[in-house]
Amino acid sequence: MDLSAVQAALSDKSYSALAHLCDELLLQAASKGATTDEWPYSVHLLAHLYINDLNSARFFWKSLPQEVKDTRPELAAVWRIGQCLWNRDYAGVNTAAQGFEWGPDLADFITAFLELQQRIFKLLTSAYSTISVADVAHFMGMSEEDATNYAVQNGWSLDAATRMLTVKKLKAQTNQKLDASKLQRLTECVFHLEH
């Protein structure tokens, strides 16, 4: 079974393409009746989690035979991360990720994955006007100290007395550009309506 494409993607750090690649290879291999013992299960599962495709990750896990799940501790550890994501337990994601000795294949992948902290921060910015320091630390999986520093660096203000952070909203960017092709399309549309 030719896994060189997967290896190449891993070393290129093109993580977002990995999920589709793994899926395709799996289907092709299955149709040829190849056995899937050396299949990179952990990489495949983590690839789904990376692009936030939790549904595919869940189904992939469900479709695996029990003995595969039992004999691969790395795979089980990746699944624990997936479970935390599914339950939106973001603090748990960090604990699960940091609490395991990752093999060389996955170590870089996991570090890239943890950059999803940015996404969580963005969510907190859009959802909260004020939020307690404890909660920020909990969601980001950092200590309260680190969380406060991170927030203050991004423009939030700290009220030390009540341990509350006030969120600074980002201004929504809207692009408004028109070009000539739109006119063409508008003409076609009106023409169609007239007839």
Place this chain on the structure above:
Amino acid sequence: MESLEALVAHIQGLSGSPEEVAHLHSLLKQADGEPLRAHAAALVPFLAHLSPETHSLGYLYLLEACATSGSNLSDFGGGDFLVTIAGFLTACSADQIRLAPDKFLNVCRVLKDQVMQLIMPIRGIAPLRAAVRKIQSSPEQLTPVHADYLLLCLLAKQYKAGLSVLEDDIFEVEQPKDLFLYCYYGGMIYIGLKKFPKALELLHNAVTAPMSMLNAIAVEAYKKYVLVSLIVNGQVPSFPKYTSVSAQRSMKNHAQIYVELSTSYSNGRYTDLETFVQANSAVFQSDNNLGLVKQVLSSMYKRNIQRLTQTYLTLSLEDIARSVQLETPRDAEMHVLRMIEDGEIHATINQKDGMVSFHEDPEQYKSVEMLEHIDSSIQRLTALSKKLASIDENMSCDPAYLMKTGRDRGRFDGRFDYDDYDSVPHKYF
């Protein structure tokens, strides 16, 4: 009947140009039938001499004879034979196999039955996906292979793979059963991917398709339709006018408990709905709908919170929890956070005061992305209306249709009524 070697030689020799292939086709048709099947075991080694791409038609005849010969496929080296079929389906030439569509469909059916027997549905996915494209005369045509392919995707839990076939709009259907199965399985795939609006579309088609009598597929589709309607819209719409009479009359009788569920849902009380679900969980389980029913239940919180946005500008977390029957304000906060993340609500949580402020949708429909979106929708609609116009024109030229409307129009008065003749398209004359 010619010997096998002679036949194979013909296949190898006559697969060049379309005329040669047509000649080959008639030769093959003569050789086809029981005599060929009787030699099934001997055919397999000959397959190795032929190439699936260039000799597709001949390969297909031989392959189909083996596959439908009734003997156990393991006689042909079981798993390897499946690989042969899979390889053929992926590599064959579409032009050649379209000369013998029934045989092609038989081979696909055999592949599907085999992988299901071996309980390895994933093996059939890649080959059937290729097969769908080969036998379709256009991406708008529905084939029996569509339904088999979707079934395998469902069984193997490869839901994303099913999407490639579901994204095409279907305009031509030959067998009604294909359509029902396609809509039902397609709906289930979208449900699995949590794309509920698209699932609703497909299930709606299955429920409102023309049928002279109720069929089991439509009934099962209706049950899921009720559940998905509740998740997406919070209510189940009544049957549209174009639904068949048999469906309007008796569909609900076969899905009584789902109708009761939707009534309970519309009352808006979580605890009542929960009791109802638990009391009837055995029935839901036997219909394989228990998971979906639970999703309906949890959508109740979401719907009740959304209802609050219509009345209040700000509300405390405690009030929210009490109103939608959640345990603690913290639960309410987590629910609201989740809904904000999913884009189902526009709000800001103020932890200091324990309040939530609801906002208007900030979308102003002025951005470039929104324009692109509207633009592509308009293009799709234009294409659709052109398509409708051409179907309408074709239908009004249809002799059967003209006879029926001519009869209904009543007798002529002897005068020409120009208005009447205006609608008859000129190309009929």
